Amino acid sequence: MLRRRTIRVILVACALAACNGAEAREQRITLRFWAMGAEGENVQQLVREFEHEHPNVSVRVQQIPWTAAHEKLLTAFVGNVTPDLAQLGNTWVPELQAVDAIEPLDSYVAQSAVVKASRVFPGIWDTNVLNDTLFAVPWYVDTRVLFYRKDILAAAGYDSMPQSWPMWREAMEAIKKKAGKRQWAIFLPTNEWMQPVVLGLQNGSPILKDGGRYGAFEDPEFRGAYEFYVGLFRDGLAPIAGNNDIANAYQEFARGTFAMWITGPWNIGEFERRLPPAMQKSWATAPLPGPSGAPSGVSNAGGSSLVIFKGTAHPKESWELIEFLSKPDIQRRFYHLTGDLPAQIDAWQDTSLAGNRYAAAFYTQLQRVRPTPKVPEWEFITSKIIDASELSIRGGMSTDRALAQLDAQVNRILEKRRWILARAAHAQHDSAATVRIR
């Protein structure tokens, strides 16, 4: 009898203990955060601080290589194993929004003291807004500017980088005249879509028209930019070479193989590290020239944003982590860890950033950035743009044919999008009609 009772007491005690354990575990939350490449590695340090501020939250950062990130995100969505929050290249936001994988964030922003549209570069903020709804918060920014050799430009008779296309081209011709046989004015990797697209944006092309339903490549704005771009190769101002054809671009830049290079912020650090010390005084950065002077010299609004996935059980804590990573001092520390330029304008007050003469061009450029078309098919379309420009540059295909072919391909890609939009409009029209009848 006694034994049985003892056992019962023990059992009850055990059950209570188990309950307690479960309760304690429930209070402690684990956030799963996916981040890419160097960001994924470096954000770990900052996250430890967040955990310190939020004792009940532990953050598990999973680092994903950039090359596999796009596939992994979509596969995770299909397999229903998305994380709580993630870093996203901001051109991928439309894709994940189209599959309804990510949370709209306007209600969070409305109550936030840290995340505000007015504190982020407008062009960058815009990349995260789809149909007037915010789906991601800019984390760090990326855009393209000109890196150039001051000494070569000066030898060609220019004290500073020209700001309009005609002057820019003149300067390139002057450089080429003085250059050796295996030297060029500018390096534009033929296997990148960014350069022709940015030139198109500068020339006023929307890239896609009718709300992203059709390609606008044959229209005069893009055609003008494309002719300017392809002309640089045809007239021998740019070498016909992709990124893989040049073994060490830094070495070639130091050698004067090319005097200008359109590239991104990560190369500030690379140039400082890789160019010989004697070369350090001879290079500079400048915002991109535009067809009709500085104001038209826009560039792409790149970078990464942070998103919350729809399936998350901890939206509140995920948002708190996003807010934490958006704080200017945390953004500044992140810049020191990674070299990624902060999205929060306040973070640029940092002396090392404000005092960096190479970063100044980026700061100016970031006031003039424009998003690439915000359609889920964009990534696929960029691969077609590379195909077309390589055909023009390497294969000698005429501008007319290349652009007609590009428009045809892009319009075929966008056919599904047109169908979906038409169906949605139809459904809306129907429901509006029903309301009116009532």
Added chain:
Amino acid sequence: MSSARAQIAAKTPEWRAGRAGWLFIAPAITLIAVFFFLPVGASLLLSITDFDLYAVANPSNVRIVGTRNYTDLLQNPTFWLALKNTFYFALVGGPLTVATSLGAALLVNAKAVRFKTFFRTVYFLPFVTTLVAVAIVWRYLYHPQYGFLNYALGAVGIHPIDWLGDPRWAMPAIILLAVWKNFGYNMLIFIAGLQSVPEDLYEAAALDGAGAVRQFWHVTLPNLAPTFFFVGVVTMIGYFQLFAEPYVMTAGGPLGATTSLVLFMYEEGFRWWRLGVAASIAFLLFLIILVWTAIQLRLERRLAA
């Protein structure tokens, strides 16, 4: 009455035997149905839809498009390029692999050779190593500036070749890697084939005055015919599905020179998430392999007759 009973009695053992037979093959049939007919049927169905990212989000976004995926593919230059590359790889790499395996088997099996087991193991090693690890080593070998291959070519006065960066050389480079990686397996099968050739045939041929070359043509080759066809069919089926080598070494470049059908299918399916298109590529590849294998089998029958 008795005749009816006799009828049942006559039927039962046969029926029983039939039932036993079905039971015996049931596991195999089930496996084939689940892992072959079901996926093939599903991919055929998928290939007549426009299943894509939008459909992943909402199944009502799927449309039946009939043969449109197929007609689009036939107009897609990338498809033709991938098809050409795949045939290039299979038709050059396949026979090369089989010939190399046979050569290695003859060498290893030769009476004069010592340390046979050692050589057999060494030649077989590439087949069992991981491709990704091997590919990294080969990328170094192929490096235009620091690679050993160009160093060796330079020693005999040949200009350096940009193996993986030049569209003309990328596929030969991939073929070389594939031959090296795969010949060991076929070699083992050839050795087994060689060892089953009766010794007295060679004796008889030698007595009739046949030299080594004629012995090879008239004794070794005819006796190896079944092995040959097995190796040929299996190698070609494998080579039509070229994927990992270009995926790791070149990502399909330069200028699409190493994009194979399976790599193209992978890109369409898992990079752009156009599963309908990917399924139709898979189905076309299936048909190609089916036809090719049928041709090979018919050839075998004709040659055997």
